[in-house]
Amino acid sequence: MNPSVHKVLIIGGGFSGMTAAIEFRKRNIDVHLVEIDPNWRTDGAGISIGGATLRAFKTIGILDEFLKVGHAHSGLDxxxxxxxxxAKLPTPLIGDKDIPASGAIMRPALAKILAEKTRxxxxxxxxxxxxxxxxxxxTGVEVTFTDGTTDTYDLVVAADGVFSxxxxxxxPEAGEPRYVGQGVWRAVLPRLPNVENTMMWVGPHLKVGVNPMxxxxxxxxxxxxxxERQQVDPADYVEKLRALMLTFPAPMIQELAGMLNEDSMIDFRSLGNLLVPAPWYKNRIVMIGDTVAATTPHLASGACIGIESAIVLAEExxxxxxVEEGLAAFQQRRWDRCRMVVENSGRLAQIEIEGGDKAEHTAxxxxxxxxxxQPI
Structure with a gap:
């Protein structure tokens, strides 16, 4: 235990906040977590998981739970x-025989696993x-809560998301997320027998893919x-997503379009990204996850870098x-990796929008x- 950190407050009960709680508790730190949603819900359909995220799951201690309810596989077609x-892109192995190369899971299922581990x-x-x-x-942070109580903490971890x-x-100097010129549709469908790994069809201005969960x-x-950033009426979700998919002549996409219905958990969101310049801390308040490094889903690594950052923060x-030395070491370990994910994801979006070089996209x-x- 760090002699300067005995009690930590985490603001936000998302993936990175819950991970920070779990990792600080492993080190016998007194941890308080506040979550504004009284039901502690996680919206969304599926989430693609890379090998680096699965390595983090092993560190947290939830890899076995993930494998029971999610799906592990390898490669991208x-x-x-x-x-x-x-092309077939092999998924790099992490170097641990117990850790799969990649996978996917329902977001609410992953949230439930982490919430149970946190409690x-x-x-x-x-x-x-x-x-x-x-x-x-x-020397510390004095906090007043919405329930009228107050408390003092050695460290406050801000994990309250992209609109923190x-x-x-x-x-206030950090700025706000920037719209990248794309929106993403998501849905959940019954798994077809030939969907054994991630599959992606790339058109001039649309990209569609499936991942077994x-x-x-x-x-x-x-x-x-x-x-322009747009809103879509949920009543139109099925019709609009099906119309977009039918522009792909591939027989499998035509089949998937026909499978869409009101029970497909369809969701549409505009995509933005955010990379807050260092440092990510002031005195005894530090930010992690989407609060400082929010990325588009092109590398399927947004949750990964937030979860990793929570692990590294607790370690340092x-x-x-x-505390100053620990926060500086945390920043040094996380900056380049988070920057790479945010910037490379943004570049992939730009290539897709411009109809750019497919070889660069693949590279x-x-x-x-x-x-x-690589290790974190």
């Missing part, structure tokens, strides 16, 4: 819009609650170029160093996956 196979760790969880004021100093209130109030389900995603803050994906396979 790329196809032309007509269905002609373009079991001894973290004091308070739902339907957040902060109203934080007085941040070199902590970032806005305590790091369990023995019975698969996750469908489609990115669509949109010059629980060494026998000052960026391959090089990024190899980089993520």
């Amino acid at each position: 790329l196809f032309a819009p007509h269905g002609i196979h373009i 079991a760790s001894g973290t004091k969880v308070k739902l339907g609650c957040t902060y109203t004021q934080m007085i941040n100093s070199a 209130s902590v970032r806005k109030s305590h790091f 369990s023995k019975d389900q698969m996750y469908l995603f489609l990115t669509e170029d949109k010059k 803050l629980c060494k026998d160093v000052s 960026i994906m391959r090089e990024s996956m190899m980089a993520l396979a």
Whole structure:
């Protein structure tokens, strides 16, 4: 235990916040977590998982739970819009025989696994609650909560997401997420027998793919170029997504389009990214996850870098160093890796929007996956 860090507050009960709680509790730190949603829900369909994320799951202690309800596989197959196979990208192995190369899972299922692990760790969880004021100093943070209580912490971890209130109030110079010119459709469908790994069809301005999430389900995603950020009426989801998919002549995409219905859990979101310049901390408040490094899904690594950052933060803050030294070491270990994911994902989006060089697109994906396979 770091002699300077005995009690930690985590604001936000998403993937990175829960991971931070679990890892600090392993080191016998008193951890409080507040989550504004009284039901602690996680929206969304599926989430693609790379080998680096699965390595992090092993560190946290949830890999076995993931393998029970999710799906592990290897490789990415790329196809032309007509269905002609373009390339097979091998998924780099992490170097641990127990860790699969990649996989996928339902977002709510992963959230449930992490929530159960967080509670079991001894973290004091308070739902339907957040902060109203934080007085941040070199020695601690005095926090007032929405339930009227106050407390003082050695460290506050802001993991309250891409629209973070902590970032806005305590790091106003950080800026806001930038729209990248694409939206993403997601859906859940019954898994076809031939969907054994990630498959992706790349058109001039649309990209559609599927990923197996369990023995019975698969996750469908489609990115669509949109010059302006748009809202789509959920009542039109099935019709609009089906129309986009039918522009792909590939027989399998035609089949998938016909499978869409009101029970497909269809969702549409505009895509943005954010990379807050270093440092990601002031005195005793530090930001992690989407709060500082929010990325588009092109490398399927947004959750990965947030979860990794939570692990590294706990490692560095629980060494026998000052809080300032620990936070500086955390920043040094995380900056290049998070920057790479955000910038490379953004470049992939740009190539897709511009109808750019497919070879560059493939090379960026391959090089990024190899980089993520390296130790954190």
